[in-house]
Amino acid sequence: MTYCVGVLLESGLIMASDSRTNAGVDHVATFPKMTTFSKTGERVIAMLTAGNLAISQAVVSLLQKQIDEQIEPNLYTVSSMIDAAHVVGNALRTIHAEDAEHLRKHAADFNRSILLGGQIAGERPRLFNIYSAGNFIEAVAETPYFQIGETKYGKPILDRIISSNSNLNEVTKCILISFDSTIRSNLSVGLPIDLLQYQTDSFDASNKRRIADDNTYFRQLRKYWAEGLKRVFSELPDPS
């Protein structure tokens, strides 16, 4: 399974993904699920994928091939994020046309969800949730985040904290806690976490971190959060 979150804020965009891939419990591996396409000063596009890994890799390869061979439109030349979402949606449709029938013969669904976030010079940052069918929805101020994969464990904390005018650091903390809750309760989601913190109009994708088990900040956060929850819990009034 997988857990990915994208959050669109007035101040920027945060994209985060775990990196555990499994086929059953006896075939567990680590694969990053975040791919970035960026030209400093002009565009930053980040893509998170959940579902069949072979389909993900096929989509990423096709998008990269379009860039390398200058096939238009591609993620390095489109002039808006909605065009970028169409490019990715169409790549999904191309792979679907090639693979879906074969997958069906092996009783496997063509399942793939993609979060696509970023900013292209000339517009504000935008965030899309692209479905298997290649169509998509866009985040708005009222619903500023999308999750894909194993979404439920980590949703309550996002619902409590995030609004579109939250600040980047606050939301980064919240996302890491959401990952902590998910990782504790579900074996199919695992470290490391890839996390991109993007500031509006920076056109700079360099604030991308890989957070592994030995990350001091994440360890602190998990510890303080667990202790804080227990403290708040113990201070709650007992039922009469």
Place this chain on the structure above:
Amino acid sequence: MTYCVGVLLESGLIMASDSRTNAGVDHVATFPKMTTFSKTGERVIAMLTAGNLAISQAVVSLLQKQIDEQIEPNLYTVSSMIDAAHVVGNALRTIHAEDAEHLRKHAADFNRSILLGGQIAGERPRLFNIYSAGNFIEAVAETPYFQIGETKYGKPILDRIISSNSNLNEVTKCILISFDSTIRSNLSVGLPIDLLQYQTDSFDASNKRRIADDNTYFRQLRKYWAEGLKRVFSELPDPS
């Protein structure tokens, strides 16, 4: 959907269920999902059900009929909780034999999960998770709780707090917070909550409460918990 939790402690047993039933979003109703069978001083048995409501009601009717018509074995005469679990499992199998084929013709699965907890004089309290197939597993000290229905949103807090030597009030608080998280994040789970707090060797089922939106304690708990979480969250160190 539904959310039910049963927790087995050294000091007793807690059973809790929401009461929202829905078929699609345009057919939402309130049905209690907890049924108790008790003889004060001798036995307390509580049953929580998730899944197809018609199957639940058919199972409860059959169990009640066995008691009323003194058909052996029944929940008023069995001498252990494992026998009670067999009685319920067999009732499920009887209903399956009657309904499953008809449900299949309407593309509906025979899906039903049951939590059965209680104590019969002569043994300690016990808790079972009974599957659609009528077979079951029993809670142990290492895994003292079961959830059925919409389980994921409310699991992290249970994982953090509950152990088999927690006390009854502590676990009651924890369960109510688990319901709060679930209700906030999923429309298919709703108030009121039916909650039974049973103390080992009391053989008394009278500590059963219905917690609705106007319950002062639950409102306080939700408020203090939300404020406490936000306070702990705001005190966490920012990422560097």
